[in-house]
Amino acid sequence: MEILHHDVRAHNVMLGINCIVQLTNFETARPQSGGKSWPLKDKDEILRWTAPEKDSSETRYTSxxxxxxxxxxxxxxxxxxxxxDKIKNGREVFKKKILIGERPNINMHMKDGHQISVASDNYFKIMTEAWSQEANHRPSMSSICERLRNIFHTNINEDEIEYTENPSKENDITALDPLTQTTTSENILTSNENNVKSKEEILLEKARQYHDAKDYSNAWSIYNNLLESDKGNAEVKFMVGSYLVHGPPYCQNNDIDKAENYLREAADDGYAKAQYLYYQLLFNKAGKYLKLAANQNYTEALYDHGYHLYKGTFERRDPAKGAESLIAAHYQLHNNALGKLNELEKRYAKEKKLKKE
Structure with missing residues (x-):
């Protein structure tokens, strides 16, 4: 059920376990589909966050x-x-600032004239669009969430890269030996290279965690971004391909053609899961096109389609329709159709008898 919160502000946001953000205080919330809003206890203060169209009590609160x-x-x-913050009264803020289109100063984040990062630019763009004076100019909440995820996943903080400290060399005599100094330095460099995780590796780990937690939206966002930055990774291709095969809730839409390309590449790279899923796609596609050819009364297709219908290879087993297709192939002078039908009927009768026993 979609609800309207009525009191979205930092005061009502908490950090839970693992820094998961939680919106609290639903005292004034109501279903979006109907119902009246509860009277606000702290109305004057809340006006600092209130949309300008709510200057009239007759205006309905919306998303x-x-x-x-x-x-x-x-x-x-x-x-x-x-x-x-310098204006003590929230009602005064609403009347003298928000109603006339003024917003808090967005340049306060700049220091010494330094340029802000692309991530900050995008962040502030979302912010200013969200507090647009006209309600119909504001993005949807789902759109905002998706854009914020993209900012996070494409601008991961370098502090998250894990480095393993070098072991102390104070008691290592080779570190003081001029003959081994170059080798020692090379060993240190090799050690760093082996222990440093790239941004792609960190993001891939995050994507796996999101996927395991069934947070498919965040997982999809990372996998999709990694597809551009780490095109050679077979696991990434497989995950994007498999998400596209299944569609919701893994991603917004399924796209079998794109999925097939990614899965084929991952399969050719030797990724076993991709090889199996690609086989399934080809198998289903084979059944689809066999049926299309049989529907056009192509003799060989009628024979194969009848055989597979009888066995239930591509779809639910249907001996009656399988027999029809084989007989149609026989009437079109297929040499083996009648013999194959007799063979299948005997096998089917034997199976039924065994089941009864």
């Missing part, structure tokens, strides 16, 4: 109002202060 508040919340996260 766009929550989006506006979320835009202000994004500013709070960066600024670590209340919006328009």
């Amino acid at each position: 766009e109002c929550d989006v506006f508040s979320f835009g202000v919340l994004l500013w709070e996260i960066v600024s670590q202060t209340r919006p328009f």
Whole structure:
């Protein structure tokens, strides 16, 4: 059920276990489909986060109002202060600032004239779109979430790269020996190279964790981005391909043609899971085209389709339809159709007898 929160601000956001963000205080929330809003206890303060269209009590609260508040919340996260903190009265903030289109200062994040990063640019773009004066200019909440995920996954903090410290060389006599100094330095470099994880490796680990936790939206976002930055990774190709095969809830839409390309590449790279899934795709495709050819009364296709219908190879077993297709092939002078039908009927009768026993 979709709900309208009515009070989206940092005050009502908590960090749970593993820094999972949780929105709290649903006291004023109501279903989006209907019902009246509860009276707000702290209305004057909440007005700092309130959308301008709510200047009239007759205006119905919408999801766009929550989006506006979320835009202000994004500013709070960066600024670590209340919006328009120097103005003590929230009602005054609403009348003198929000209603006339003024918003908190977005340049406060810049220091000494330094340029902000691309990630920050994109972040502030989302923020300013969310708090647009016109409700119909604000992005949907699902769109905002997707864009924020993309910012996170494509701008992972380098501090997350794990380095293994070199063992102390203070008591190692080879470190002081001029004859072994070059070798020692090379060993140190090799040790670093072996212990440093690339951004792609870190992201791939995160994607696996999201997938195992059934958080397919986040997993898909990372796998999709990795496909561009790490094109040679067979596991990434397999995961993108398998998500595209299944569609929701793994990704928004299934796309068998794209999936087939990624799975074929991963299969050719020797990835066993991709080889098996690619085989399944080809198997299903074979059944589809065999049926299409049989529907056009192509003799060889009628024979093969009848045989596989009888056995239940590509679809549910249907001896009656299988027999029809084999007889049609026989009437079109297929040499083996009648013999194959007799063979299958005997085998089918024997199987039925064994089941009864």
